[in-house]
Amino acid sequence: MKKITLLTLPWLLVAQLSWAQTMVPKLDQEGRKGDVARIAKQKALDRFNAMDKDKDGRLSPSEVEQDSPYLAEKFKERDLNRDQFLSWEEYVGHNRWDR
Numbered sequence: 778m779k780k781i782t783l784l785t786l787p788w789l790l791v792a793q794l795s796w797a798q799t800m801v802p803k804l805d806q807e808g809r810k811g812d813v814a815r816i817a818k819q820k821a822l823d824r825f826n827a828m829d830k831d832k833d834g835r836l837s838p839s840e841v842e843q844d845s846p847y848l849a850e851k852f853k854e855r856d857l858n859r860d861q862f863l864s865w866e867e868y869v870g871h872n873r874w875d876r
Contacts, residue, residue, distance in 0.1 A: 835862040
């Protein structure tokens with residue numbers, strides 16, 4: 778029984794991750810979901826631009842620390858390419874919204 782559970786667990790995790798990525802509404806989607814996506818993107822973009830003090834299009838740890846203690850705490854987890862900066866995609870957590 779344990780063997781079956783251990784073999785099934787990775788597949789369930791992969792399924793959940795792919796489902797989470799598709800939960801982000803597309804900006805060109807019609808109706809309420811599209812409206813919500815456009816508003817959420819604009820709010821995220823405004824916040825990203827406000828934190829980007831040097832206007833280089835990416836967030837450094839010091840820029841994040843000033844405005845978002847939570848994001849500063851999660852910085853290493855969000856910095857997927859380990860370049861010590863958060864890109865727009867790393868900041869929002871997906872690549873469905875162009876900057």
